[in-house]
Amino acid sequence: MKIFRLEKSINLPITIEECWEFFSNPNNLKVITPKYMGFDILDLEDTKMYAGQIIKYNVSPLFGLNMKWVTEITHVKKNKFFVDEQRFGPYKFWHHKHKFEIIDGGIKAIDILDYALPLGVVGEFFHPFFIKPKLEEIFKYRKKKLIEIFGKL
DSSP states (O other), X not given: OOOEEEEEEEEESSOHXXXXXXXXXXXHHHHTSOGGGOOEEEEOOSSOOOTTXXXXXXXXXXXXXXXXXXXXXXXXXXXXXXXXXXXXXXXXXXXXXXXXXXXXXXXXXXXXXXXXXXXXXXXXXXIIIIIHHHHHXXXXXXXXXXXXXXXXX
């Protein structure tokens, strides 16, 4: 199984508290996800994020195919980082670390995504043509929305 990595970051002119309040609220994921992905949270406790929290989504990542996605928040360190891992969904493996660092004038939000594709070598063959470009597009959209919401540092 080949594990791919995608790393992205953005500097935002906000406090670490504002950063944590926004990014640790799973409802805000819909705000920074392209509408065509049909992203909807199906089941979420009305509570602060915690390790062990399960979140259920509907998502249409490719070709308009609707699928269920279940993630677990596995690690949380307030104002520092949290990790979500796929339990059921389109990937064979999904580990997404969200890190936050204080910098001059704001924060640096860092995404480190490690993932593996289903279907073995067939899935890996399609990675450079469909999966990687789609993930790049999603993170580009996310960056644009975050700049619209918070401004640019």
